[in-house]
Amino acid sequence: MKYIKQPNKCKDVKIPVFVKPSKVEPQSEKLNPELRAISELENVLGLNLSKAMVDLGHIRPKFIGLNFKESALLFLSLYLRAYSDYGKPFYKEQYKEKLDKFIRMSKVVQL
Numbered sequence: 001m002k003y004i005k006q007p008n009k010c011k012d013v014k015i016p017v018f019v020k021p022s023k024v025e026p027q028s029e030k031l032n033p034e035l036r037a038i039s040e041l042e043n044v045l046g047l048n049l050s051k052a053m054v055d056l057g058h059i060r061p062k063f064i065g066l067n068f069k070e071s072a073l074l075f076l077s078l079y080l081r082a083y084s085d086y087g088k089p090f091y092k093e094q095y096k097e098k099l100d101k102f103i104r105m106s107k108v109v110q111l
Helices: 033-059 068-082 089-105
Strands: none
């Protein structure tokens, strides 16, 4: 509103010139080793973890004697071990059996 009433006050104001920042390509060897480890974990566990979370949402296990958080963490750990891409087939079968037993023993929570 002030500008409309007195436009002459703003005639000497200079508009700042913005310079676009130059693009710097990140090089993987120069990245922080912790960031590289996080990105490798995302690549390795990303798909399996998302599938495990979806199954956890569908099943909603509540193991007797554990709270919801501990039951969910136990389910996720068993699921990731059972469906790991890097595990040996013998151990995968063992963890699939443990996961099935966990699901049978836990009661399903209905909302």
